[in-house]
Amino acid sequence: PGNTNEIIVTDPGTYTLLVTNVNNGCTAEQSVEISQDVTLPEATIANPETITCANNTVTLDGSGSSFGAGYDIQWSSTNGNFVSGTGGLNPVVNEPGTYNLLITNLANGCTEEASVVVDENTELPEANAGIAMTLTCEFPELTLQGSGSTGPEFEYQWSGPGIVSGGNTPTPVIDQPGTYDLLVTNLTNSCTATSSVTIDQDIQAPVADAGTTAELSCTLTSLTLDGSGSSSGPQYAYLWTTVNGNILSGEDTPAPTINAPGTYTLVVTNLNNGCTSESEVVITEDDDLPEVNIAQAAPITCVVDEVTLDGSASVSGPNFQYLWTTNNGNIVSGANTPNPVVNAPGTYLLTITNLQTSCSNSESVVVDDQTALPAVEAGTSDALTCAQTSLSLDGNGSAAGANYTYQWTGPGIVSGETSLTPVVNAPGTYQLLVTNTLTGCTNTDEVIVPEDVVLPSVNIA
Template identity: 35%
Template sequence: PTLTCAQPLAVLQGSATGQGTLTLSWSTTGGNILSGQGSLSPTVNAAGWYFLSVLDGANDCSATDSVRVEVDTLRPFVAVAPPETLTCARTTLTLDAGASDSTALTSIEWSTPDGQLLAGTQTLHPRIGAPGTYTLLLRNTLNGCADSASVTVSQDLQAPEVDAGPDTTLDCTQGEVWLHGQVSGVPSPTLSWSSPDGQLGSPADRAEVLVLAGGRYVLSATNPANGCSAADTAIVVDGRILGLELKLFPPLCAGETGSVEILGVFGGVEPYTYSFDGGQSFQNEPFRSGLSGGSYLLVVEDASGCRWEESAFLPPGEHPDLFLPEFLTVSFGEGVLLNPHIGVDEERLAEIRWTPEAGLSCTDCLRPFAAPERTTRYRLLVRTLNGCRDSAEVRVEVLPPSGVFVPNAFSPDGDGVNDRLSVFAHPGQVARVLRFEVFSRWGERLFTARNLPPNDPTTGWDGTFRGRPMGQGVYVWFAEVEWMDGRRALFRGDVVLLR
C-alpha cells in the first residue's frame, strides 16, 4: 500500500494458518505501527518495511513475512503575482498565478469571501470585478496533496471634488457671464465644460468659462491617475426676453377688423406690458382687437425694463372684388355671355345669385348666357365661404331688330299672287303692326290700318281708294311696329303699283 495526503493511514491485511494457537507479532524497519500490533490488521502511518511473525503453539514452529508500505505526499507549488489596482478606468482584472503542476492530474479552485469572481475560476487566470482577498487552491488529484496562495486586490476610486460655481442670471444689460469653477482633491485633473441647452463663449477645458445664453452648464473633472470623474452643474437663468408666441386673427372680410394675441413670452421677468403700436403705448392685456389688415410692430417690456420687438402681419380681409361692364349690347333674338371678373378663387364661393332670371341660362352659375327679349339690368351677388359679400350690375341693351320688310312692288290683279301690300318681319321679332298707311305722291292718304299681324298677306292695302282701283305708279307707305320687348319703331318706304 501507499500512504498519501488524502490517505495518511493504512491497514495492513495479514493472514496465517497453523495447527494450534497462533501468536502474531508485527515489527517494522523505518515505519510506525499505530495499533493492532498483535493482530492480522495493524494500522500504520509511515513508510517502511513491516514484518509479520507467527508462532504455532502446537509445535513451536514459526514463520515470518514482510510487506513494503510506500508514501506519496509530494505537494504542488502555487504562487500568485501581485495584482494591479482596480480603478474607474479599470473595472476588472485578470489575476496571474503560477503552479509547479497544472496538468489534468491537478484541480484548480479560486475563492473569495469579499470579492467578485467573474470568470475562469478553474484556471490560473481568473477574471475578477471587485476588490478583496482571492485564494487559489491547487490540489493533486492522485494523492490529494494541495497548496494555496492568497492575494489582495485593492481599489482606487479617488475622484476630484468639483464646484461649478453659483447659479446666475442673464438680462438685457448683461448678455454674457463668466462661471468660475473650482476643482480639488487630485493633482492635474482634466476639465471640460458642457451644456445641453446653453451656449459657451470660451474654451471649455478651463475652470472659468464664458456663457452667452441661459441653460445648464456642467463642469466635469477627471483624475488622470484612475479615470474617476465628478461633475457639478451651474444654472444660468436667461432673464432676457427671447421671443413671443403669437396668435393672429385676421379680418375675415374686407372692411372688417382682426386681432392679435400674445399667448406667451419666452424669458424675461414678469410682469410684462404690451404694445401693439411700436411702443407708443403699452397695456397690461396681451390682446388687441379692432386691427385692420396690415403690419404691426409688437413690443413687450418686462419688469426689469428689457424689451422685445417682433413684427406681425394681419392679411387683409377677403374681398370678392366683383366687376362687370356697365353695359353690353346685343341684337334682338341674340345673346351674350356674362363674364364677371372676381378677385378670389372660384372655389371660395359659397353662393352665386343672378337676378332677374329672365333670359338667363342659369342663375347660380358664375358665367350665364343672357338672351333677354328687352333691355335688362342684371345684378350678380356672391358670398364667399367666409361670408364676405359683393355685388355688381350690368345692363344688357337689346337693339331693335332690323328685319322689317315691305315689298317695293305689288300687282293687285286678283291672281292670288302679291295682290296686297303687307308688312313682313323676322319671326319672333315684331309683336304687331300698330299702324300701316299708304299715301299718294301728293300726300293724300289712300289707306290706313291698325293692329295688323305681321307676315299676313291677306291684310294690307289692296291698291284701291274708296273702292276705285288706283293707277299704276309710285306710292309712299309708313309702318309703325311694336317689337316683342314692347318698344316701337317707325319705318317708311316706296312701292310701285303694277297694273
C-alpha cells in the first residue's frame, strides 16, 4: 500500500515518499527514479545437419545466441541425447529429437529459449545376393541373381574370388566357387546393407574306360567292346565314335558291337554337371589270308580231253586245306590237292583255308573250250568231159588261216591235194579234211565230180 514506508512497484518511473509528522503537521518528501532492465538475451540455433549412417553425431550451432559471463546457458531435450558440450553453444548430439536452448541474462534474470529438431536418415537399403548356385563343366560361368533397392541413389558393389564382369551391377558374371558379398549403398545417407551367397563347384569328371584291346579274326568277325569300367548310372551318357572302324550297334551304350579294326573312342558325360571324359581302345585284326595263285589253265581241245590245273604256286603246308569246286565244269580227281584233273571246260575255284586261323582265300581259273570243229566246204564241181579232162575243186568256203591244214582224197588228184583248190582228172567222190592245228579238231566235206564222156553216134551209110 502507498501509506507505508515500503511499497512494491511494477513499472518504471519516479516514485516520491512524503512523510508527515502528525503531531505538528510538518512534512518532508524525497523522490526516487525506478528504471527498468527487461532486455531479453538472444537464443538462436542454426538448422542442424541430419544424423545419417556416415554422420552419426551432429554439432548443434547456437553461436548466434547471447554468450559471456553474464549469461547462463542451459541445453535440454526430452527425446534426444547429448554427447558433450552442453555448457557451451555447440553441443554434440547423437540421437534425433528436439533440442532446447535456454539463455538467462544473469543481470536481469531475463531468459530466451530456442528449439531445433535434429532429424535422422538411417534407413538401410535392401540387399539380396540371390540363391546359391553351382559352377559345372556345362556352366563354367554363372550370373548371380542379386537384387536390392533400386534408383539412382543406390550403388552396388560385389566382392568375391572370381568376378568376371558386372561387379557393380545386381547380376555379375563369376567363374570361381566361393562366397560372394553384395554391398548396397544409399548414396544419400551412406547407409549400407550386405548379403552373401555361396557358389559351389561340381567339375568332377566321370570315369571313361574303353577296355582292353582285342583282335578280330576270320572266325571272330565282330565283337563287343567293354566300357564297363566307366562310371555308370542314370546320370551318365555314353557315345562311341570311330574314324577308321565300324560300329554295328550300341554306340550309346557301354558295350557296342563292332566289326572292323580301328581306334574306338568312348566319351562318358555326367549329365548332372556336363563334365566329360574319354578313353580309346585299339581293335586289331588277324587278316593274314592264305595266298592263292593259280597258273593259266590249258584248254580242253579235240586231242586233249583232260587238263591238270596248277595251284602249286599257292601257300602250302600241313596247316592249309585245298578245295577245288566248279559249277559248270567237271573235276576228275585231286579236288583236295593243288593239281586237280578236269575234263570239261568251265570256271574252277580254288579255296585255301588256314586251319589254325580259319581264314580262307579263293581264286578262280577258266578252262577254255577249244573243241569247235573247223568250217569245211568242199564246194561243187563241173563235170569232166572229153573237152575238159581236168578241173580244180573249190574248198575256199572252209576255215582259213595259218593254223589250218587241208587234205584232199579221191580217185584222180593230179596236184594241190593239201590246198583248197586241188586239180583232179577223174570222176568220183573227193573228200576235204580240214584240221585246226591248235586244237587238233578236224572236219570233212565231200564233193562228187561227174563225167560226161558219152561219144556221139557215128553211122556212115
